[in-house]
Amino acid sequence: MNKSTKTKISNAVIKRLPRYRRYLKELQRKGVDKISSGELGVLIGYTASQIRQDLNNFGGFGQQGYGYNVNSLYNEISAILGLDKAYKIVIIGAGNLGQAIANYTSYFKAGFVVCGIFEVNPRLIGLKINDIEVMDYEKLVSYVEENQIDMGIICTYKDSAQDVADKLSFAGVKGIWNFAPVDIEVPERVALENVHLSDSLHSLAYYINKNQKKE
Amino acid sequence: MNKSTKTKISNAVIKRLPRYRRYLKELQRKGVDKISSGELGVLIGYTASQIRQDLNNFGGFGQQGYGYNVNSLYNEISAILGLDKAYKIVIIGAGNLGQAIANYTSYFKAGFVVCGIFEVNPRLIGLKINDIEVMDYEKLVSYVEENQIDMGIICTYKDSAQDVADKLSFAGVKGIWNFAPVDIEVPERVALENVHLSDSLHSLAYYINKNQKKE
DNA sequence: TAGATTGTTAATCGATTAACAATC
DNA sequence: TAGATTGTTAATCGATTAACAATC
Numbered sequence: 001m002n003k004s005t006k007t008k009i010s011n012a013v014i015k016r017l018p019r020y021r022r023y024l025k026e027l028q029r030k031g032v033d034k035i036s037s038g039e040l041g042v043l044i045g046y047t048a049s050q051i052r053q054d055l056n057n058f059g060g061f062g063q064q065g066y067g068y069n070v071n072s073l074y075n076e077i078s079a080i081l082g083l084d085k086a087y088k089i090v091i092i093g094a095g096n097l098g099q100a101i102a103n104y105t106s107y108f109k110a111g112f113v114v115c116g117i118f119e120v121n122p123r124l125i126g127l128k129i130n131d132i133e134v135m136d137y138e139k140l141v142s143y144v145e146e147n148q149i150d151m152g153i154i155c156t157y158k159d160s161a162q163d164v165a166d167k168l169s170f171a172g173v174k175g176i177w178n179f180a181p182v183d184i185e186v187p188e189r190v191a192l193e194n195v196h197l198s199d200s201l202h203s204l205a206y207y208i209n210k211n212q213k214k215e
Numbered sequence: 216m217n218k219s220t221k222t223k224i225s226n227a228v229i230k231r232l233p234r235y236r237r238y239l240k241e242l243q244r245k246g247v248d249k250i251s252s253g254e255l256g257v258l259i260g261y262t263a264s265q266i267r268q269d270l271n272n273f274g275g276f277g278q279q280g281y282g283y284n285v286n287s288l289y290n291e292i293s294a295i296l297g298l299d300k301a302y303k304i305v306i307i308g309a310g311n312l313g314q315a316i317a318n319y320t321s322y323f324k325a326g327f328v329v330c331g332i333f334e335v336n337p338r339l340i341g342l343k344i345n346d347i348e349v350m351d352y353e354k355l356v357s358y359v360e361e362n363q364i365d366m367g368i369i370c371t372y373k374d375s376a377q378d379v380a381d382k383l384s385f386a387g388v389k390g391i392w393n394f395a396p397v398d399i400e401v402p403e404r405v406a407l408e409n410v411h412l413s414d415s416l417h418s419l420a421y422y423i424n425k426n427q428k429k430e
Numbered sequence: 431t432a433g434a435t436t437g438t439t440a441a442t443c444g445a446t447t448a449a450c451a452a453t454c
Numbered sequence: 455t456a457g458a459t460t461g462t463t464a465a466t467c468g469a470t471t472a473a474c475a476a477t478c
Contacts, residue, residue, distance in 0.1 A: 012445070014421055018414035022396070036459060045398075048459090049447050056461060064460040065454045081417050082424040096318045100311035109416065150423065175423040177416060181237070183260075191422035193415055199233035200408055201324065201392060202296050206229055207406035208365065208390040209297040227469070251435060263435090264471050271437060279436040280478045433478105440473075447466070454459085 009057050016054055017077055019044065024074040036067035086111050090144060092164045093155035094119040094127075094134050097179055101153055103130050115147060120160075140164075144171035151175045158182035224272050231269055232292055234259065239289040251282035301326050305359060307379045308370035309334040309342075309349050312394055316368055318345050330362060335375075355379075359386035366390045373397040 023044050027035060037048040044051075055061050055068075061076050062068045078084055089105065091098050094117045106114040107130075119125055120137045127134045135143065143149070144167075152168035154161050154176060161180035168176055168190075175191035178184055181198045238259050242250060252263040259266075270276050270283075276291050277283045293299055304320065306313050309332045321329040334340055335352045342349045350358065358364070359382075367383035369376050369391060376395035383391055383405075390406035393399055396413045 010445070014418050015414070017421065018411070018417035019398075021417070022414070038459080047447060049449090050445095052459095052461065053446080060461065062460050063454060064452070065458045067459065080421065082420040083417060085420075085424075087420065087423075096311075096315035100315035103311045104412065105416070109413065112416065151419070174426065175419050177419055183234075189426055191419055191426050193419035193422070195410070195412065195415055196233070197319065197410065198324065199230070199237070200410055201320070201327065202233035202236070202298060203229050204366070204390050204392055204406055204408035205297040205300075205302065206232065206295065207408070208302075209300075211389065211404055211406050225469070253435080262471060264473090265469095267435095267437065268470080275437065277436050278478060279476070280434045282435065435476105435478085437476080438474090440471105442469105442471070444469080445467085447464105449464075450462090452459105452461080454457105 013054050013057055016046070017081055020051075020054070021074060021077045021081065021083075024070055024077065027070045028074055032070050034067045034069055037062070040068070083111055086113060087150040088147065089114045089151045089153060090140070090149050090168075091117045091153045091155055092119075092137070092140065092168075093117075093157075093160075094121070094124045094129065095155065098153075098155035099129050101155055101179070102132055105153070106130065106132065112151075115149060116143060118143075141167050141171040144168065144173060149173055151177065153177045153179070154184075155179050228269050228272055231261070232296055235266075235269070236289060236292045236296065236298075239285055239292065242285045243289055247285050249282045249284055252277070255283070298326055301328060302365040303362065304329045304366045304368060305355070305364050305383075306332045306347075306368045306370055307334075307352070307355065307383075308332075308372075308375075309336070309339045309344065310370060313368075313370035314344050316370055316394070317347055320368070321345065321347065327366075330364060331358060333358075356382050356386040359383065359388060364388055366392065368392045368394070369399075370394050 023040065037051040041048040041051055058076070058080050061073050089112055091102050091114060098117060102114050102117055105112050114132050117129060117132055117134045118137045118140045119134050124134050125136050150173060152164070152173045154164050156164055158180045161178065161182050162184050165176055165184040165186055169186050173190065175193070176186060178192065178194045179197065181196055183194070184192070186192050238255065252266040256263040256266055273291070273295050276288050304327055306317050306329060313332060317329050317332055320327050329347050332344060332347055332349045333352045333355045334349050339349050340351050365388060367379070367388045369379050371379055373395045376393065376397050377399050380391055380399040380401055384401050388405065390408070391401060393407065393409045394412065396411055398409070399407070401407050
């Protein structure tokens with residue numbers, strides 16, 4: 001039994017891992033070999049203590065008196081996040097956002113393979129977006145089952161989002177990335193990540209006004 | 216001096232406000248007049264205690280023995296977030312994501328007015344996306360200054376993001392919504408909200424694998 | 431009035447930071 | 455070896471939950 005199965009790792013820690021990975025990638029690109037928690041802390045804006053605490057949830061990746069090896073820490077974090085695997089993906093909704101996410105995911109994210117886009121609008125079905133076929137939403141469940149799709153990305157309006165989530169869950173996806181501005185329900189075995197763009201925009205509005213008040 | 220200026224309100228509270236507002240909107244749509252913190256808690260998935268604590272950061276919006284009036288609480292929260300005002304916006308980057316955000320923001324978000332999109336690619340300059348003109352990135356600063364733009368949305372690649380942020384800040388925007396996968400620096404007077412899509416996707420990958428391990 | 435539910439103080443819980451012994 | 459820096463325990467801080475008096 002490794003350490004990660006012993007104690008429940010908090011959400012806050014997990015949310016920081018991709019950020020560590022981004023900075024390590026950058027250091028790698030610059031040819032930096034090793035880094036201490038103190039130096040990384042200055043760079044990334046966390047305390048050295050927090051960085052060491054976070055990493056030690058998963059194992060002792062450092063070396064006393066030296067620090068952390070950039071390459072191997074990058075690889076360790078990638079493995080913890082599951083980014084050493086590949087994921088087969090479908091996108092539901094071929095509107096502007098669906099198309100943007102399709103391009104974004106398939107172009108920039110090695111390991112995330114967009115296999116198909118599903119739509120209800122008959123004018124879009126049959127088209128190819130960036131070499132990815134747009135298929136009839138009716139065929140979603142059978143396609144996901146037959147092709148063992150790992151992940152669904154919901155880019156529909158909010159009224160359809162729960163139906164899409166139900167179909168994806170039923171068909172056996174392991175995770176859902178939801179862009180519809182609504183909170184959806186999924187079985188416990190399905191991982192869910194919400195991107196509530198409107199919530200983000202609305203909190204930005206708050207901070208804009210708060211800043212004005214300061215002086 | 217009102218209550219909100221007395222104590223610093225935590226980030227966690229602000230991030231929950233748009234969510235409260237979404238659920239109140241839904242109740243309003245259903246014709247519900249009043250709701251107690253207990254009922255709202257069941258709906259939204261927070262404790263009644265947390266809801267009352269959150270709201271009391273801004274004032275006493277409820278009535279003992281009765282609960283909260285849905286309409287007036289919705290309006291109060293909208294005002295707290297600054298959603299009773301209008302915001303003039305520019306988008307930088309007319310790629311897939313920029314176009315999607317342009318449509319999303321101008322269609323669905325009353326009060327957020329997309330005035331222009333800026334691009335370096337000469338093949339896109341002069342086009343209209345959804346009635347919004349695509350302009351030369353060179354003209355960004357003068358346009359923002361002359362038109363008193365409130366907010367900039369960064370939809371460029373990560374290498375340009377800091378330059379865009381610098382120009383926007385210099386030209387006087389009050390807030391930046393950043394979609395580039397990099398952490399940018401802005402003066403304190405500028406509000407910044409990051410949407411790190413890749414970080415979100417990467418943490419989803421973690422949860423997908425964690426769920427698999429459970430059984 | 432009696433019942434219900436808020437607003438607010440106090441208690442608990444969890445996450446972050448500090449400290450330091452272990453060790454490379 | 456001496457200096458540096460980790461891994462880890464202890465202390466602190468902040469956020470959430472519980473409790474209850476105030477009051478509609």
